[in-house]
């Protein structure tokens with residue numbers, strides 16, 4: 001799970017044991033206590049499948065079914081899926097074998113869809129089609145167009161069977177190629193599959209590079225091979241990566257060499273490298289204090305002759321280095337250049353950096369200025385901004401009760417009443433979840449509670465704040481509200 005997986009495949013069949021069912025029960029039971037991602041039940045035996053589905057508490061994914069030996073087995077699997085409310089991964093294989101062209105992939109998918117949805121009553125979204133990928137390493141004329149057909153197959157299946165999902169075991173594509181060549185090819189393939197509508201992939205996120213970070217020359221070599229754009233595509237691809245091995249061994253360049261610590265921090269957040277962020281911060285703060293001469297212009301605060309405090313420097317690092325880096329991550333994600341697991345990894349680097357930065361933020365001790373109940377609203381998992389707000393409030397003399405993320409309105413209001421909060425702080429980063437804010441304001445008004453509400457997050461602006469100053473009935477609620485959106 002540390003690798004960011006969203007599901008865990010369970011296969012316990014081993015040739016030397018005949019008790020697959022019992023083993024499956026034990027493994028699923030054990031996992032249900034410590035794993036909170038969905039389980040993918042991977043067995044060829046319908047009775048073992050049923051044991052797993054009975055044992056697992058949540059909704060499972062069944063891996064996998066097809067029509068290779070006709071529909072008899074598929075009927076059993078879909079029957080169990082319906083009974084236990086599971087989703088099913090379906091491979092585009094039928095009696096004549098693995099579908100290799102996009103049209104054939106669609107044809108088989110349609111047949112499977114018909115059986116699952118029309119005969120067994122599954123919903124389209126219960127079906128996850130894997131339209132198969134084959135290695136491009138052999139140069140075999142039968143497979144030179146296979147990646148193109150797979151990508152097109154995904155597009156056709158998603159267009160013609162609305163509601164269904166698509167998955168792919170991406171790395172099959174590069175099976176047999178040199179290890180240093182595989183990540184680039186897999187990453188480029190993943191990118192094009194996602195463009196075609198792929199929803200999920202079997203992939204090691206640590207071995208995938210964001211499309212935009214792949215060297216343009218390598219990207220072209222990969223695309224020539226994937227789209228079979230030239231006859232010598234495989235040969236050129238192999239030759240290029242043979243050379244990469246040599247140069248990589250002799251030249252392990254540090255990409256952050258020559259950068260200032262500010263640039264390094266920015267680079268690390270963007271490229272998901274946690275190591276050494278603490279030292280970078282220490283270096284910035286230490287450098288500022290050491291180089292102080294009394295007349296020098298402080299590079300951060302712009303003040304002459306006055307030494308910026310560590311607190312001021314920490315705030316400036318936050319505003320001029322960390323937040324812009326996170327914004328760039330968001331912009332790249334928005335532009336489709338980064339996939340979600342990478343954003344999550346950047347978020348982890350950001351969290352680690354902020355945690356260290358907190359050591360430099362002053363705490364105002366003494367009488368508490370008030371008690372704020374703080375939460376990221378229901379349906380929203382973004383908590384970096386909320387955590388920062390907590391730090392800033394705590395360091396400025398407020399007590400904070402942090403309810404965490406995805407917090408329902410009722411929990412927030414109940415807590416505020418229970419502790420007689422001075423104010424409620426709400427964070428939302430999605431346009432959709434920011435709707436929780438007027439909902440809470442209205443509910444407070446309805447209950448005649450007059451807690452001030454602070455709102456913030458990327459989706460919030462002053463206009464929004466002003467708009468939610470009015471309740472559904474067009475009145476000003478009893479609560480007065482303070483809008484503190486944006487950067488501190």
Ligand code: B12
Pocket residue numbers: 323326327329330331333334335340341343344347379380381382383384385386388389425426427428429430431432454455456457458459483484485486487488
């Ligand atoms: C990191 C991140 C994630 C991480 C979150 C990890 C975590 N633990 O927080 C992960 C990968 C999980 C994620 C998931 C998703 N994300 Co996201 N994510 C981001 C990203 C890149 C950065 C957010 C961030 O941490 N910024 C840094 C912090 C410090 O800034 P901040 O939150 O704005 O907080 C500051 C102020 O706003 C303010 N503030 C914040 N809260 C509060 C509260 C109060 C009371 C006050 C006073 C002030 C205040 O103070 C903070 C300090 O200045 C943004 C891009 C962006 N530009 O914001 C997208 C972004 C928010 N995500 C987005 C999306 C679409 C998603 C997903 C739906 C993607 C998906 N398809 O599944 C999911 C959402 C799942 C869900 N249900 O919530 C979109 C939202 C689009 C929209 N308009 O709704 C964005 C804008 C990216 C984009 N360009 O498309 N995401």
